[in-house]
Amino acid sequence: MTHAAAPVALPTIEFINTEASLQDLASAVTLLFEPAPPIVAHLYSKRPYTSFSALIDETEVLLSNPDQYLTLAEQLDVINAHPRIGAAKANLSALSLIEQGYTPEDAAKKVDATSTPSQDDEQTQATLKRLNEEYEAKYGFKFVVFVNGRPRSVIIPVMEERIKNSTKEAEMKVAMSDMVAIARDRLKKLNAAKL
Template structure:
């Protein structure tokens, strides 16, 4: 296996179902060293250099929070653990109904699911962010969602390389 193939195998899942981000980031990351900070920077640079349609595809690859995939047990292991850490796997029927209504309204308005780095947040904090962000413009929310995808990748990378002092 080449260095590129190993890099993509190892880091290709940091951007949900989008290994092309790692593929495009490899040359930059390899040239500066494979620390968590360098890998994250290279991944984000590749993501931000992608076309708006490619970035939109990454956003659309994310699951709804507490949505159908979660109920069916079909989330990626990272997404399942992240949602569980915020208690989204233990919602009351009323809370689940609220998440479902917000997911539907948000996706209808923006064309992609609500994305937030849930690690360290409570379900109430997530709902508050959901309710606040649904009033954003398309441009604001696209940028916010892209920044959240990068934050999720950073948190996933940090859990993969815990000894690295990357903040």
């Protein structure tokens, strides 16, 4: 599935509070959290919000106490909604591309599929693919980290460390916490784009 390269924008919070269907809210939440139906259902039931920041705050409550609100299967659905680090560029949203260290120009044009990656890019890609497989085999869900524009190569030692020295419970907690950090950063970028 490819995402459109068109600019993305959130609807008004007033629309979310008064007129939005569950699908409308899902579209807005996807911009912040990727497609995660368990988050959407929870947020829909908790309307109204004073702002998108308050909506993210409510999500933080949900993800900080997932056992209170979500089944284990729902928690895994939320984590697995995020793309793999180093995933095929065509399968990433424009925001995910930028977060994974691609330039805004690459994100806007979704990177020409015929372009030839450098040898360093190929090596980084192969390493990330291997580490994603190791991580998922060990923990049973995707690796999630707040990349924050760092080059993908810098994430390799982070993945290696977490594969070697963490637990499933700790990784689920970090994934949910980082998802909130990602959403806050995306909201800041989306709000900046309006100016």
